[in-house]
Amino acid sequence: xxxxxxxxxxxxxxxxxxxxxxxxxxxxxxxxxxxxxxxxxxxxxxxxxxxxxxxxxxxxxxxxxxxxxxxxxxxxxxxxxxxxxxxxxxxxxxxxxxxxxxxxxxxxxxxxxxxxxxxxxxxxxxxxxxxxxxxxxxxxxxxxxxxxxxxxxxxxxxxxxxxxxxxxxxxxxxxxxxxxxxxxxxxxxxxxxxxxxxxxxxxxxxxxxxxxxxxxxxxxxxxxxxxxxxxxxxxxxxx
Amino acid sequence: xxxxxxxxxxxxxxxxxxxxxxxxxxxxxxxxxxxxxxxxxxxxxxxxxxxxxxxxxxxxxxxxxxxxxxxxxxxxxxxxxxxxxxxxxxxxxxxxxxxxxxxxxxxxxxxxxxxxxxxxxxxxxxxxxxxxxxxxxxxxxxxxxxxxxxxxxxxxxxxxxxxxxxxxxxxxxxxxxxxxxxxxxxxxxxxxxxxxxxxxxxxxxxxxxxxxxxxxxxxxxxxxxxxxxxxxxxxxxxx
DNA sequence: CTCTCATAATACGTATACAATAAACGCAAT
DNA sequence: ATTGCGTTTATTGTATACGTATTATGAGAG
Numbered sequence: 364x365x366x367x368x369x370x371x372x373x374x375x376x377x378x379x380x381x382x383x384x385x386x387x388x389x390x391x392x393x394x395x396x397x398x399x400x401x402x403x404x405x406x407x408x409x410x411x412x413x414x415x416x417x418x419x420x421x422x423x424x425x426x427x428x429x430x431x432x433x434x435x436x437x438x439x440x441x442x443x444x445x446x447x448x449x450x451x452x453x454x455x456x457x458x459x460x461x462x463x464x465x466x467x468x469x470x471x472x473x474x475x476x477x478x479x480x481x482x483x484x485x486x487x488x489x490x491x492x493x494x495x496x497x498x499x500x501x502x503x504x505x506x507x508x509x510x511x512x513x514x515x516x517x518x519x520x521x522x523x524x525x526x527x528x529x530x531x532x533x534x535x536x537x538x539x540x541x542x543x544x545x546x547x548x549x550x551x552x553x554x555x556x557x558x559x560x561x562x563x564x565x566x567x568x569x570x571x572x573x574x575x576x577x578x579x580x581x582x583x584x585x586x587x588x589x590x591x592x593x594x595x596x597x598x599x600x601x602x
Numbered sequence: 603x604x605x606x607x608x609x610x611x612x613x614x615x616x617x618x619x620x621x622x623x624x625x626x627x628x629x630x631x632x633x634x635x636x637x638x639x640x641x642x643x644x645x646x647x648x649x650x651x652x653x654x655x656x657x658x659x660x661x662x663x664x665x666x667x668x669x670x671x672x673x674x675x676x677x678x679x680x681x682x683x684x685x686x687x688x689x690x691x692x693x694x695x696x697x698x699x700x701x702x703x704x705x706x707x708x709x710x711x712x713x714x715x716x717x718x719x720x721x722x723x724x725x726x727x728x729x730x731x732x733x734x735x736x737x738x739x740x741x742x743x744x745x746x747x748x749x750x751x752x753x754x755x756x757x758x759x760x761x762x763x764x765x766x767x768x769x770x771x772x773x774x775x776x777x778x779x780x781x782x783x784x785x786x787x788x789x790x791x792x793x794x795x796x797x798x799x800x801x802x803x804x805x806x807x808x809x810x811x812x813x814x815x816x817x818x819x820x821x822x823x824x825x826x827x828x829x830x831x832x833x834x835x836x837x838x839x840x841x
Numbered sequence: 842c843t844c845t846c847a848t849a850a851t852a853c854g855t856a857t858a859c860a861a862t863a864a865a866c867g868c869a870a871t
Numbered sequence: 872a873t874t875g876c877g878t879t880t881a882t883t884g885t886a887t888a889c890g891t892a893t894t895a896t897g898a899g900a901g
Contacts, residue, residue, distance in 0.1 A: 408881095408882070409883070419856045420857090420883090422856095424883090424884095425667060428664060428668065432668060432671045441862055441864095441882085441883060441884080442882085442883080443882065443883060457761050459761075459762070460761040460765070463707075463762070467702045468702075520695045520698055521692070521695055522772075523695070523702070526765055530761065647853095648852075658886050659886085659887090661884090663854095680853060681893070682853065
């Protein structure tokens with residue numbers, strides 16, 4: 364995503380180093396959305412955000428634009444920003460895309476995964492377990508997205524892993540809208556099983572497993588268009 | 603030096619068409635990059651762009667941010683924007699991603715393509731031929747990217763087709779950096795052949811053909827790290 | 842003659858001020 | 872009572888001003 368790593372070392376700090384500050388704010392908002400602390404439909408007023416984070420609207424606007432391009436927030440011309448509420452079509456598209464890309468990546472991932480990679484995955488999976496055990500569903504969802512993103516990054520293909528990362532973020536929104544409260548998206552042991560397959564370099568099995576895994580997540584949702592707030596009276600009374 | 607007046611007179615700065623105006627400007631810059639009228643490495647000064655298009659730097663900044671997120675321009679913290687010069691690694695990643703996604707989409711595309719879709723594709727391919735015949739290589743490259751993007755959009759999956767569109771734009775940059783001047787990327791009859799396969803609903807063949815097509819494009823490039831801008835003179839003259 | 846350091850100029854980062862517009866509220870009329 | 876219109880308010884869109892960093896230029900010393 365962001366390619367701003369030029370200043371290595373060099374303790375400037377003079378200007379407050381806005382770039383880093385903005386990155387922080389971006390992460391705060393992004394995480395809040397992925398963890399469902401900001402629910403789809405929530406309005407994000409520039410003034411309020413500027414006030415909360417202690418920067419001016421200029422910086423906030425930049426961040427909102429970025430989030431809009433990642434489809435996490437929706438920018439309506441004269442009405443401001445709000446957390447995106449994915450449509451049913453978008454939800455299906457996202458999962459179809461994840462099927463294609465994440466599964467297609469598994470061969471390469473299984474081949475390239477190092478001990479360090481597997482260790483990092485295990486750590487995320489462990490934290491996911493912990494969060495589930497504590498009943499913190501929001502945290503678990505965020506960690507699940509992080510797991511899938513990290514997994515894709517092992518492929519070494521930045522174009523594809525960035526894409527997967529964005530899809531996983533959007534999946535988190537989809538879970539918020541179409542998820543059944545009783546059923547969590549990822550079965551808790553799935554990720555562990557997948558790590559095992561990678562460890563044994565079983566690319567084919569890992570691919571098939573990922574496909575089932577994603578199918579299971581999608582199947583646990585009820586993806587259908589919600590009734591609109593102002594129902595179509597013509598259709599209602601036409602039959 | 604163009605003495606571009608700040609377009610006084612007509613309904614100048616009136617606020618209403620701001621969004622549309624920005625979209626125009628975005629398209630202008632984006633097209634100029636894809637058509638290689640702005641070459642990789644070219645610097646894009648905010649003041650100059652603001653002057654050229656008759657808007658203030660604020661709007662230009664917004665557009666540059668968007669282009670940066672699409673990886674068409676690179677934003678360096680205190681040095682401004684320039685047209686992205688893809689690295690060899692990025693080039694490989696982009697073509698690997700295109701292989702996976704564009705090929706993976708062909709089944710769905712072959713199944714869903716309507717007569718109208720095929721007609722639109724034929725039109726683009728025809729214009730591509732014309733451009734090549736006139737020797738306008740830049741236009742042909744842009745039309746080729748448009749062809750691939752339109753093709754992907756037939757799948758109906760917005761998430762994936764938007765991704766492909768971005769990859770094609772980046773491919774255009776890659777052609778600019780790593781392309782051999784003598785050899786154009788796409789063989790001119792390839793697109794026509796592909797349309798024929800789609801028309802006959804031969805998804806499998808279309809997928810295989812697309813794979814070869816992309817391989818051919820990639821093979822026509824010389825993707826290797828270029829020498830740095832400050833070449834090592836000792837090494838140059840040592841042999 | 843070349844290299845280095847200082848100074849000036851250029852260009853970006855951020856904040857703030859102003860303008861325009863869409864939503865919300867209230868009032869009035871049917 | 873409900874609908875339609877006018878006013879008010881709140882929020883975004885745009886421009887501009889100022890501060891700071893980077894770069895280019897020139898002078899001086901080696």
